[in-house]
Structure formats: structure tokens, C-alpha cells
Amino acid sequence: LPMVAKIATDDYVGFTFFVGCMAMMAASAFFFLSMNGFDRKWRASILVSGIITFIAAVHYWYMRDYWAANGESPTFFRYVDWVLTVPLMCVEFYLILKVAGAKKSLMWRLIFLSVIMLVTGYFGEAVYRDQAQIWGLISGIAYFVIVYDIWLGKAKKLAQEAGGAVLQAHKTLCWFVLVGWAIYPIGYMAGTPGWYEGIFGGLALDVVYNIGDAINKIGFGLVVYNLAVTATKSEE
Amino acid sequence: LPMVAKIATDDYVGFTFFVGCMAMMAASAFFFLSMNGFDRKWRASILVSGIITFIAAVHYWYMRDYWAANGESPTFFRYVDWVLTVPLMCVEFYLILKVAGAKKSLMWRLIFLSVIMLVTGYFGEAVYRDQAQIWGLISGIAYFVIVYDIWLGKAKKLAQEAGGAVLQAHKTLCWFVLVGWAIYPIGYMAGTPGWYEGIFGGLALDVVYNIGDAINKIGFGLVVYNLAVTATKSEE
Numbered sequence: 001l002p003m004v005a006k007i008a009t010d011d012y013v014g015f016t017f018f019v020g021c022m023a024m025m026a027a028s029a030f031f032f033l034s035m036n037g038f039d040r041k042w043r044a045s046i047l048v049s050g051i052i053t054f055i056a057a058v059h060y061w062y063m064r065d066y067w068a069a070n071g072e073s074p075t076f077f078r079y080v081d082w083v084l085t086v087p088l089m090c091v092e093f094y095l096i097l098k099v100a101g102a103k104k105s106l107m108w109r110l111i112f113l114s115v116i117m118l119v120t121g122y123f124g125e126a127v128y129r130d131q132a133q134i135w136g137l138i139s140g141i142a143y144f145v146i147v148y149d150i151w152l153g154k155a156k157k158l159a160q161e162a163g164g165a166v167l168q169a170h171k172t173l174c175w176f177v178l179v180g181w182a183i184y185p186i187g188y189m190a191g192t193p194g195w196y197e198g199i200f201g202g203l204a205l206d207v208v209y210n211i212g213d214a215i216n217k218i219g220f221g222l223v224v225y226n227l228a229v230t231a232t233k234s235e236e
Numbered sequence: 237l238p239m240v241a242k243i244a245t246d247d248y249v250g251f252t253f254f255v256g257c258m259a260m261m262a263a264s265a266f267f268f269l270s271m272n273g274f275d276r277k278w279r280a281s282i283l284v285s286g287i288i289t290f291i292a293a294v295h296y297w298y299m300r301d302y303w304a305a306n307g308e309s310p311t312f313f314r315y316v317d318w319v320l321t322v323p324l325m326c327v328e329f330y331l332i333l334k335v336a337g338a339k340k341s342l343m344w345r346l347i348f349l350s351v352i353m354l355v356t357g358y359f360g361e362a363v364y365r366d367q368a369q370i371w372g373l374i375s376g377i378a379y380f381v382i383v384y385d386i387w388l389g390k391a392k393k394l395a396q397e398a399g400g401a402v403l404q405a406h407k408t409l410c411w412f413v414l415v416g417w418a419i420y421p422i423g424y425m426a427g428t429p430g431w432y433e434g435i436f437g438g439l440a441l442d443v444v445y446n447i448g449d450a451i452n453k454i455g456f457g458l459v460v461y462n463l464a465v466t467a468t469k470s471e472e
């Protein structure tokens with residue numbers, strides 16, 4: 001017999017897991033199938049956009065089933081997903097700034113910071129919950145350094161040198177990191193003990209994360225796609 | 237009901253199995269989808285990079301579940317994986333040196349040595365554990381000959397004749413074999429009885445192997461990818 005879980009019609013968390021999973025699969029098909037229509041220099045960026053949503057699609061597939069089976073937040077799988085997709089988003093920053101001469105060191109710096117942010121976040125959220133505040137603080141500092149680097153540091157200078165469509169895309173991605181990514185620390189505070197308890201309690205954590213992921217991963221990819229479209233047009 | 241294992245949040249071995257599995261899938265998508273953007277002479281090399289990570293993705297899928305179900309090292313599956321992927325890495329050496337006139341005999345020699353290395357290693361680790369030292373020694377000699385061949389033997393001469401980006405890539409791959417692959421004999425000594433007991437005991441074997449595999453397979457593939465990118469650019 002085919003195994004398909006019955007899901008309660010008012011299970012909104014389950015609903016967003018299913019919608020999220022399909023949206024990620026659809027986005028991957030979109031990026032993968034459109035990449036070859038662009039000039040070589042944009043292909044790697046669009047391919048990486050597709051890889052990010054593909055990784056998410058696989059994890060949403062587990063998380064959906066995990067939720068249906070256990071009625072619990074699949075924190076473990078979220079972090080498996082993030083530890084791969086967030087560094088890849090750092091790679092995207094590098095790839096679009098390469099035209100302006102970005103060095104690999106910029107990429108490795110962002111990747112390193114993002115891994116610190118996620119590993120310490122995982123410790124606070126899943127392993128050493130009693131010390132969630134201190135782990136969250138370290139994670140937050142790494143997040144802050146990333147925000148600083150792309151908004152005001154070297155990445156910003158490179159984007160300005162590139163100008164035009166690249167500068168525009170870089171700015172939009174910076175807003176994603178500042179506003180879109182800020183959803184996650186809010187989720188963390190809603191889900192761990194600390195001075196912030198009571199402010200963010202009672203949020204349906206997974207609904208927030210699921211919507212945030214869709215915006216951050218698919219939206220991020222679409223910005224890169226759009227950059228390729230605009231740049232291709234202006235070259236014609 | 238869908239079957240998704242619950243995994244303890246501090247099960248780092250499980251975590252690296254999941255991250256490794258997804259990283260291998262993502263890398264395969266990356267290599268498979270980018271290969272056609274390159275000139276014909278690079279396509280086979282990039283395709284083989286993708287095949288290597290694809291084989292690993294499938295085995296990590298088993299190993300992940302094996303670990304979740306039994307809490308035991310999936311040694312059997314690791315060797316099934318290695319006996320296919322390691323010879324394919326030898327093929328990669330041949331493929332990138334073909335431009336300099338590498339002969340198939342070089343490839344077969346490396347393949348033969350790698351199979352000897354793995355079969356004797358499997359006997360020592362999984363079948364005749366009492367004689368782990370002697371099997372490990374034979375395996376180590378084969379490993380040593382591979383290292384010699386690529387660092388100082390015929391492969392090196394060919395790389396020097398090719399020069400440029402090929403020489404650079406060959407050198408990087410040589411470092412992978414000397415340093416990256418050295419992880420595995422350490423794992424062997426940590427997991428079998430012998431004079432070396434006590435030196436390497438207590439290591440979380442699978443975490444080490446999982447990180448090693450990710451570096452050796454994906455990193456190896458990226459070196460080849462990078463060679464194709466560099467060579468394509470300098471030809472334009």
C-alpha cells in the first residue's frame with residue numbers, strides 16, 4: 001500500500017512544510033533548467049541558486065514527514081540544511097562580485113563566519129539549552145560581523161566598483177541578510193530559555209521558519225537570476 | 237506512517253552522515269549540470285567527478301540509515317563505496333594528464349594498486365581482524381606506491397610536460413592523496429588491534445571518515461572543475 005500520512009486540515013505547520021517542500025523543488029527545476037540560457041559567466045551563480053533550493057527540497061521532504069510522524073520541530077534537520085545552504089549563500093556573494101575582482105579570501109571569511117554562527121546556534125538550541133543565551137550571543141556576534149562585512153566592509157566596496165546591475169543585486173541581497181535572516185534569531189529566542197522569554201513565546205516557530213526559508217532561499221536565488229537577466233539585456 | 241528516524245541532537249556522527257549525504261548529492265548535481273558548459277576535452281573529467289560524488293551520495297544514504305538503525309560503523313558500505321570511488325579518482329589523474337600524452341597503462345597501474353590497497357585493508361579491518369597489522373602493512377605499501385607514482389614517478393613527469401593549469405591541478409591532487417587520504421589509515425589504526433593501539437584510540441572514527449570523505453571527494457572534484465574553468469579562460 002502507498003504510505004501517505006493523513007494530515008489534519010488545520011495543521012498549518014504541516015501545510016507550510018508541504019508547500020515549502022514543493023516550492024523548493026519547483027524553484028530548483030526553474031534554476032537548473034534556465035541556467036544554460038545565460039552567458040557562461042552567470043551560469044555558476046544560477047546553478048548555485050538551484051543547488052541551494054535543491055538541498056532545501058530534500059530536507060523539507062524529511063522535515064514534512066518528521067513533523068507528520070512525530071508532531072515535533074525537526075531542529076536537527078533544519079541545522080543540517082542551514083549548515084550547507086547558508087555557506088552556499090556566502091558563495092553567491094562571492095560569485096556575483098567576482099566580476100569586480102572579489103578574492104576567494106572574502107568567500108572563505110564569510111563561509112567561516114556563517115559556520116561559526118550556525119554551530120554555536122545549534123549548541124544553544126539543541127545541545128546545551130541551559131546556556132542558550134551565551135551560545136546565542138556568540139552566534140549573534142558572528143551574524144553581526146557578516147552583516148557588517150557585506151553592508152560596510154570589503155564586499156560593499158567591490159559592489160560599488162562593479163556598479164550597475166551588480167551593485168543593485170548586492171544591495172538587495174544585503175537587505176535579505178539584514179531583514180530576512182533576522183527571522184531566525186527571533187525563532188531562536190521563541191524556542192529557548194533566556195531573558196527574552198515571554199517576548200517571543202507562543203509563536204508557531206515552524207510556520208515562521210518555513211516562510212522565512214522560502215523567502216530567503218527562493219528570493220535570494222531570484223535576485224541572482226534577475227541580475228543575470230538584466231546584465232544580459234544591457235550587453236545586447 | 238512515514239518513517240523518519242528520530243536522531244538525538246548530540247549525535248554528531250549522525251549529523252555528519254546527514255550533512256555528508258546531502259553534500260554529496262549537491263556536489264553531484266553541481267558537476268552533472270555544469271559539465272556541458274565546458275569544452276569537450278574537459279567534460280569526461282567533470283563527469284567523473286560527479287560520478288564519484290554520486291556513488292558516495294548513495295552510500296551515505298545507506299550509511300546514514302544504518303547508523304540511525306544500529307548505532308554501528310557501516311564498515312561494509314564504506315568499502316563498497318571506496319572500491320568504486322578510489323579507482324575512479326585514479327582515472328581522474330589519467331584524464332587530466334591525457335593532454336600531456338598519459339597512457340592507459342598509467343591509469344591501470346594506479347587502479348590496480350588502489351584495489352590491492354582496499355581489498356587488503358578490508359581483510360584486515362573486517363574479516364581477519366587478528367592479522368590486522370599484516371594486512372594493514374600490505375595495504376600501506378600499495379598506498380605508498382601510489383603516492384610515489386604521482387609525486388615522483390611517471391605521472392609527475394607528465395604533469396611537468398603539460399605545465400600551467402594542469403601542473404597546478406596535479407600538484408593539488410597530489411596533496412589530497414598525501415594528506416587527505418592519510419586520514420584513512422589513521423582510522424584503521426584507531427579501529428583495529430595492533431601495536432598502534434592506544435595511540436589513536438577514542439577517536440570518533442566515523443566523524444573523521446565523514447569529514448575526510450567530503451574533503452577528498454568533493455574537494456578533489458572541485459580541483460578538476462577549477463582546472464577546466466582556468467584552462468577555458470586562458471584559451472578564450
Ligand SMILES: CC1=C(/C=C/C(C)=C/C=C/C(C)=C/C=O)C(C)(C)CCC1
Pocket residue numbers: 082085086117118120121122136137139140143181182184185188212213216217
Ligand atoms: C544570529 C543567530 C542565529 C542565526 C541564524 C541564521 C541567520 C540563519 C539563517 C538561515 C538561512 C538564511 C537559511 C536558509 O535560507 C541562530 C543560529 C538562530 C542562533 C541565534 C543567533
Ligand SMILES: CC1=C(/C=C/C(C)=C/C=C/C(C)=C/C=O)C(C)(C)CCC1
Pocket residue numbers: 318321322353354356357358372375376379417418420421424448449452453
Ligand atoms: C593505507 C591504508 C588504507 C588506506 C585507505 C585509503 C587511502 C582510502 C581512501 C579512500 C578515499 C580517498 C575515499 C574517498 O574519498 C586502509 C584501507 C584504511 C587500510 C590501512 C592502510
